[in-house]
Amino acid sequence: MQELHGFVVGQSVEIIPGRYDGDIPRGAYTILRLLPNEGADREYRVRHQLDGQERVARESQLRPV
Numbered sequence: 001m002q003e004l005h006g007f008v009v010g011q012s013v014e015i016i017p018g019r020y021d022g023d024i025p026r027g028a029y030t031i032l033r034l035l036p037n038e039g040a041d042r043e044y045r046v047r048h049q050l051d052g053q054e055r056v057a058r059e060s061q062l063r064p065v
Contacts, residue, residue: 005034005042005059012064012065013046015057049061 007013011031017024025048033045035056042059 005044007031007034007044007062007064008049009034010029012049012062013044013057015061015064016063018061021061025053029061029062 009031012028013031015024015026015029019028025054029046030049031044032047032054035043035054037043037047044057044059044062045054046057047054
């Protein structure tokens with residue numbers, strides 16, 4: 001059985017980039033979509049609230065704002 005996502009569409013979150021995540025802009029993001037994922041670390045499509053850039057983020061990278 002697949003684990004439930006910890007965040008919901010429309011929720012504001014902050015990305016905490018890891019050592020190998022490159023130059024991911026910090027700041028507030030909005031959850032756009034919950035992505036299907038068979039792994040333990042669920043994934044989301046998110047949009048940065050200032051520059052509008054979208055990216056995929058793992059749940060372990062996110063925290064609520």
